[in-house]
Amino acid sequence: AQKVTQAQTEISVVEKEDVTLDCVYETRDTTYYLFWYKQPPSGELVFLIRRNSFDEQNEISGRYSWNFQKSTSSFNFTITASQVVDSAVYFCALSSEKWDGNKLVFGAGTILRVKS
Amino acid sequence: DGGITQSPKYLFRKEGQNVTLSCEQNLNHDAMYWYRQDPGQGLRLIYYSQIVNDFQKGDIAEGYSVSREKKESFPLTVTSAQKNPTAFYLCASSMTSGRFSEQYFGPGTRLTVT
Numbered sequence: 001a002q003k004v005t006q007a008q009t010e011i012s013v014v015e016k017e018d019v020t021l022d023c024v025y026e027t028r029d030t031t032y033y034l035f036w037y038k039q040p041p042s043g044e045l046v047f048l049i050r051r052n053s054f055d056e057q058n059e060i061s062g063r064y065s066w067n068f069q070k071s072t073s074s075f076n077f078t079i080t081a082s083q084v085v086d087s088a089v090y091f092c093a094l095s096s097e098k099w100d101g102n103k104l105v106f107g108a109g110t111i112l113r114v115k116s
Numbered sequence: 117d118g119g120i121t122q123s124p125k126y127l128f129r130k131e132g133q134n135v136t137l138s139c140e141q142n143l144n145h146d147a148m149y150w151y152r153q154d155p156g157q158g159l160r161l162i163y164y165s166q167i168v169n170d171f172q173k174g175d176i177a178e179g180y181s182v183s184r185e186k187k188e189s190f191p192l193t194v195t196s197a198q199k200n201p202t203a204f205y206l207c208a209s210s211m212t213s214g215r216f217s218e219q220y221f222g223p224g225t226r227l228t229v230t
Contacts, residue, residue: 009156033216045159045206045221052216091158095216101166102147102210103174104219106158 002027004094006107013082014115021077021110023092029053031097034068034075035104039089051075082114119143120222122207127227129201137192137225139207146212148190149219152176153204162205165190166212194227201229 003026013019025034036048049059051068059066063080079086089111093104120141129135141148147166151159161174165184179198184190190209194201204226208219 004158006158035218037221043204043206043224043226045208047218047220050216050218093158097216101164101172102212102216102219103149103161103164104159106160108156108158 002029002094002096002105004092004105004107006090006092006110008110009108010111010113012113012115015084016081018078018080019082019112019114021079021090021092021112023075023077023107025073025075025092025094027094027096029096029098033095035093035095036066036075036077037091037093039091039109041088045091048077079112082112084114084116087112087114120207120209120220122205122222122225124225125223127225129227129229131229132196133229134196135194135201135227135229137194137205137207137227139190139192139222140188141190141207141209141220141222142188143209143220144187145209145220146187147210148184149208149210150174150180150182150190150192151206151208153206153224159206162192194229201227203227 005024032053037045065078067076089109091109092107149164150162163182165171181193206224207222210219211217
């Protein structure tokens with residue numbers, strides 16, 4: 001079964017705190033891709049990162065970092081020194097080489113609220 | 117500016133009426149997608165199209181129909197057969213020349229059926 005689980009339904013932090021959003025995936029395929037998207041209140045999903053199954057190097061982009069661990073089937077997302085503008089719904093998604101059409105399977109999302 | 121346009125932002129319909137949601141992209145992308153988002157749930161794929169005049173059902177296609185007569189346009193019709201049509205609908209597109217290329221999303225249409 002192909003599945004993405006985001007166990008944290010909602011997280012609230014105070015500005016400048018670090019926060020980690022968890023993502024656990026299930027797939028039997030050996031070649032797959034993982035994604036993170038941000039959905040601000042406006043509704044449009046914004047692409048953040050894509051990671052393939054053969055690249056377990058952590059990635060950092062400004063205040064954002066991602067930790068991919070195949071051993072635990074996890075692709076966690078950390079925001080350092082959070083800001084109010086980070087408030088959004090964050091989705092983790094999975095795509096497999098074997099799927100037709102570049103399809104994505106999404107997790108249920110994590111609502112992040114950053115308070116000033 | 118390049119992007120995906122969905123109109124209108126909010127749409128209201130009476131039960132039993134068909135309604136068509138618009139999606140236009142000027143990114144020259146080959147593939148286009150329709151997703152449905154319900155509160156507390158992730159996005160679920162309704163239909164997708166990899167090329168003009170071709171489309172495939174996603175996970176929840178029942179009660180929906182699409183067409184792809186032009187590369188730029190992928191309208192979605194919510195028919196009266198859809199039992200729970202009230203939801204947020206998102207259109208996306210991606211290049212298919214590169215495998216696993218990311219999908220770009222439009223601003224969405226919130227449909228309310230009463």
